[in-house]
Amino acid sequence: MLDGDKILIDGRPLIACPHCDTLHFEPDIPDDHTATCIRCGRVLASPRSNAYLRVMSLALTAMILMIGAVFFPFISLDAAGLHNATSVIDAILAFSTGLMLPLSFAVAMLIVLIPVTRFAAIMYTVWPLVRNRRPFAGASAAFRLAEHLRPWSMAEIFIVGVSVALVKVAGLATVSFGPAFWAFAGLVIVTVLQDNAMCRYTIWKSLEQNRA
Missing domain, CATH: 1.20.900 (Dbl Homology Domain; Chain A)
Incomplete structure (x- = not known):
């Protein structure tokens, strides 16, 4: 997850799943939608x-x-x-x-x-x-x-x-x-x-x- 410092690949920021540490490119999530980990299904972000x-x-x-x-x-x-x-x-x-x-x-x-x-x-x-x-x-x-x-x-x-x-x-x-x-x-x-x-x-x- 974001914690002030970010990991970048080709200029694109990454976030890590808090459960399995799988890296994902930082998503652009609209309000009232949810992003989940592609490996374990853990919720990465859920803005409301x-x-x-x-x-x-x-x-x-x-x-x-x-x-x-x-x-x-x-x-x-x-x-x-x-x-x-x-x-x-x-x-x-x-x-x-x-x-x-x-x-x-x-x-x-x-x-x-x-x-x-x-x-x-x-x-x-x-x-x-x-x-x-x-x-x-x-x-x-x-x-x-x-x-x-x-x-x-x-x-x-x-x-x-x-x-x-x-x-x-x-x-x-x-x-x-x-x-x-x-x-x-x-x-x-x-x-x-x-x-x-x-x-x-x-x-x-x-x-x-x-x-x-």
Whole structure:
């Protein structure tokens, strides 16, 4: 795929399939059409009308959901007349001393800081494109950062792990889901929709054309 630097053959740019690395001459794809790899069938590019606006809206929605997911109560437990409610930030701080400090740092990075950084980088990249203006300075670096952080953004892994754990805890105590749990569940859905709506080829192409 395009990543700022291009491979040329006889002056014609090439793009590589992200799945099998097959090289293709860079296609000229109209909106609402799809280009696929000739070898494995993987989608290479799929530009859509108003895609930038959808990506921007979903990234902003994800940022708002993340704020609620971090600071609002996540779950509450009732057992033997005792009640306890906790938030994600409380869980992170609970491991912030002694030998558990690296775990606290890892949790904060993987489920909060990295996803927020990625959403912010996508918004920084796409906002000028929504308004048909020149990209901000460093937009290519910001989008490259967002792509590098994608495998490390693990909010969805966190919510799946918590759900599995709560199934076992439910037999020992009464479990109530707080607003943050549903915010995290919504965040997972919004993140999937955003990644599906975002045509990386089109974004790189737009950044390249505006830079030129």
